[in-house]
Each structure stands twice: as C-alpha cells, then as structure tokens.
Amino acid sequence: MAAQEISSLTMLLFEAVGAFRHRFAEVAAELGLTPLQARAILELEEPMPMRDLAGLLGCDASNVTGLADRLEDLSAIERVPGTDRRYKLLSLTPDGQRFRGELHQRVTEGSLLSERLTRAERRQLGVLLKKLV
Amino acid sequence: MAAQEISSLTMLLFEAVGAFRHRFAEVAAELGLTPLQARAILELEEPMPMRDLAGLLGCDASNVTGLADRLEDLSAIERVPGTDRRYKLLSLTPDGQRFRGELHQRVTEGSLLSERLTRAERRQLGVLLKKLV
DNA sequence: TATTGTTATACTCTATAACTATA
DNA sequence: TATAGTTATAGAGTATAACAATA
Numbered sequence: 001m002a003a004q005e006i007s008s009l010t011m012l013l014f015e016a017v018g019a020f021r022h023r024f025a026e027v028a029a030e031l032g033l034t035p036l037q038a039r040a041i042l043e044l045e046e047p048m049p050m051r052d053l054a055g056l057l058g059c060d061a062s063n064v065t066g067l068a069d070r071l072e073d074l075s076a077i078e079r080v081p082g083t084d085r086r087y088k089l090l091s092l093t094p095d096g097q098r099f100r101g102e103l104h105q106r107v108t109e110g111s112l113l114s115e116r117l118t119r120a121e122r123r124q125l126g127v128l129l130k131k132l133v
Numbered sequence: 134m135a136a137q138e139i140s141s142l143t144m145l146l147f148e149a150v151g152a153f154r155h156r157f158a159e160v161a162a163e164l165g166l167t168p169l170q171a172r173a174i175l176e177l178e179e180p181m182p183m184r185d186l187a188g189l190l191g192c193d194a195s196n197v198t199g200l201a202d203r204l205e206d207l208s209a210i211e212r213v214p215g216t217d218r219r220y221k222l223l224s225l226t227p228d229g230q231r232f233r234g235e236l237h238q239r240v241t242e243g244s245l246l247s248e249r250l251t252r253a254e255r256r257q258l259g260v261l262l263k264k265l266v
Numbered sequence: 267t268a269t270t271g272t273t274a275t276a277c278t279c280t281a282t283a284a285c286t287a288t289a
Numbered sequence: 290t291a292t293a294g295t296t297a298t299a300g301a302g303t304a305t306a307a308c309a310a311t312a
Contacts, residue, residue, distance in 0.1 A: 006241040009259055010153055011175055016262040017150045018191025020143055025303095034278065042144055051293060058151025060281050065295055086288045086293045108139040116264045126142055128258045129149040131249045158280095167301060184270065193304055198272055219270040219311045269312075279302075285295075 019112060027106040031099060032074075040067055040090075041076060041099050042107075047091035049082065071096070152245060160239040164232060165207075173200055173223075174209060174232050175240075180224035182215065204229070 021035070028038035036057065043056045050068060054061040068090055071077040076096035079088040092100060108114070113122055154168070161171035169190065176189045183201060187194040201223055204210040209229035212221040225233060241247070246255055 004237065005255065006244045006246050007175065007237045009246055009255060009262075010157065010240055010244065011172070012259060012262045012266065013150055013153060014157075014172060015189060015191065016265045017146055019265065020146060021191065024143065024147075036279065039144070039147060042140065049293075056148060058148065058154065059279075061294070062282080062296080063280060068294095082293095084289070084293085088294070104137065104140045107143055111139050111143065112265050113139050113142055117261065121261055121264070122138065122142060124257065125261045126145060128250065128254055128261070129142075129145045131254070132149045132152065132245050133145065169302065182270080192302075194271070195273080195305080196303065201271095215270095217270085217312070221271070267312095270310085272308075272310100274307090275305085277303080277305105280300080282298085282300105284297090287292100287294085289290100289292075 023111070024107065027103065030106065031102055033099070034070075036067060037071055037074075037076075038099075038103055040071060041092065041096060042103055044077065044090055044092050044096070044100070047080060047089040049087045049089055053090060074099075156244070157240065160236065163239065164235055166232070169200060170204060170207075170209075171232075171236055173204060174225065174229060175236055177210065177223055177225050177229070177233070180213065180222040182220045182222055186223060207232075 024038065025035045028035045031038070033041070036059075039057060040053060043053060050064045051061050054064045057064075068077065068079065071090075072079070074095070075093055076099050077090050077092055080091050081087070082089050113125075117125065157171065158168045161168045164171070166174070169192075172190060173186060176186060183197045184194045187197045190197075201210065201212060204223075205212070207228070208226055209232050210223050210225055213224050214220075215222050246258075250258065
C-alpha cells in the first residue's frame with residue numbers, strides 16, 4: 001500500500017544517511033572539525049551570505065553566527081562585507097581551501113557511494129536527490 | 134572528476150534529508166513526540182532488543198535507555214523480558230500502535246516523496262538506498 | 267570473557283525570541 | 290516595514306566511559 005511505502009522509504013532514507021553521518025563525523029574529527037563545520041566548509045565553494053549557508057545546512061540562520069565565529073577562530077573563513085551592507089559573505093581563506101581539499105579527499109576515500117554503487121547508480125541517485133531538494 | 138562527484142553527492146544527500154527532517158519533526162511534534170521518539174515507534178513494527186533499535190536509529194545503545202524510558206512514560210511501549218535474560222525487548226502497546234498508525238498517515242500526507250517523485254522513481258530510490266544500509 | 271542494558275557526563279546541533287543595523 | 294545578522298537560551302541528539310547483570 002502507498003502509505004506504508006512512503007513512510008518506509010522515509011525511514012530508509014534516515015537509516016541510510018546515518019551511515020554517512022558517522023563516517024563524515026570521523027573525517028571531520030580527523031581534521032579537528034565538528035560535522036557541521038566540515039559541511040559548511042564543503043558548501044563554501046564560493047563566498048555566500050550567512051543566510052544562504054543556513055539554507056544549505058538546513059538550520060536556522062541564528063546558528064550560523066556561532067558556526068562562523070568558530071570557523072574564523074580556525075582561520076578557515078573570513079566575513080567579508082557585501083555590496084548591501086546588511087550582508088556578510090563567508091569566504092574561505094587559504095587555510096579553509098586546504099581544509100576543503102582534505103575533506104573532499106577523505107570523504108571520498110572508502111565511501112559507501114563508491115563501494116556499494118556503480119557509477120551509473122550514483123548518477124541515478126544524484127538525479128533523484130536533486131528532485132527532492 | 135570522481136572525488137568531487139562522491140563528496141558532492143554526499144552533501145546532496147545531507148541536504149535532501151534535511152527537508153525530510155523538518156517535516157518529520159513537525160509531524161512528531163503534532164503528536165507530542167520528539168523526532169527520535171517518532172522514529173523509534175515507526176521502527177518498532179515488531180518487538181526488538183534495545184540494541185537492535187539503536188542500530189536502526191544509528192545511535193549508541195546507551196541512548197536507547199532514556200528513549201525507552203520516555204516512550205514508557207507515554208505508554209507507547211513496554212519492556213518485555215527476552216529468552217536470554219540480558220535482553221529486554223521493546224514492544225509497542227495499543228497506544229503505541231495508534232501512535233504508529235498516526236505517524237504513518239501524517240508522514241505520508243504531502244510527502245516530498247509523492248509530490249516530487251513518480252512511483253517508479255520511488256522504487257528506484259528504495260533500491261539504491263537499500264544498497265547503502 | 268563477552269554482551270545487554272544502565273547511568274553520568276559533556277558536546278554538538280537546533281529552534282525560538284528579542285535585539286541591532288541596514289535597506 | 291522588511292531583511293541580515295547577533296545574542297541568549299532551552300531542548301534534543303549523540304558519544305564515551307564506567308558499571309551491574311547475565312551468558
């Protein structure tokens with residue numbers, strides 16, 4: 001039945017992401033980062049307003065203040081003024097870029113995505129997930 | 134490049150699950166449950182040892198003690214002895230079954246999984262996620 | 267010895283509400 | 290008025306370590 005199907009699939013999604021969450025937390029910890037800090041660094045390919053980062057992280061904007069503070073303490077980012085003076089853009093420093101490169105590499109190494117899925121399946125998964133965000 | 138692909142897909146997975154997390158938290162709150170309590174109730178289709186539930190929830194077994202305590206306070210579950218006296222099985226009560234039915238229904242209503250994906254795509258997503266857990 | 271569950275604890279993540287500054 | 294960011298706070302989730310009971 002359909003109802004069962006949807007909620008079972010929702011549970012399955014939660015279970016699946018759990019495995020990634022653990023591995024990701026390990027990788028982040030190896031670099032002295034919390035998982036959320038690591039996610040932020042990976043999302044900051046380009047400088048972006050704090051509010052946009054909150055959107056990508058799926059958390060309230062108020063939480064990004066402290067997150068950005070700690071990333072500044074780590075010399076990973078800096079706040080740069082936007083054209084509109086209300087905005088502060090978060091921009092990776094050279095140290096932040098190095099964090100980002102390390103994260104990319106370590107997240108990739110031994111990922112379930114490469115161990116359990118073929119390239120075609122990963123592409124398929126990407127298409128499906130993009131429809132959901 | 135492959136490295137980029139894997140970590141981008143990982144980030145996408147985190148972003149996608151975020152939308153579900155918010156909706157799920159709302160539904161749980163409507164019933165006076167925390168998201169984790171709601172997940173536990175949905176996982177407990179059959180009675181299972183506390184440790185097994187920890188596995189499904191992706192958290193340390195130590196956290197299930199307090200979780201089970203609160204679900205007992207809500208009359209949603211009871212601890213029943215297993216054959217091996219070390220085990221305690223968590224079993225839904227009639228109240229717990231009602232919670233479970235409500236959760237199934239509300240999680241399904243207006244789910245992104247039905248709004249954004251076709252039936253075939255949901256089946257596809259299910260196959261891919263099962264390979265990852 | 268090994269495994270299940272419990273307790274205590276500390277840290278991380280998260281939302282809400284009230285605030286300031288800018289538009 | 291509306292929006293971006295900040296601050297303070299409380300609640301939820303999480304792992305670690307040490308422990309008792311059972312196998």
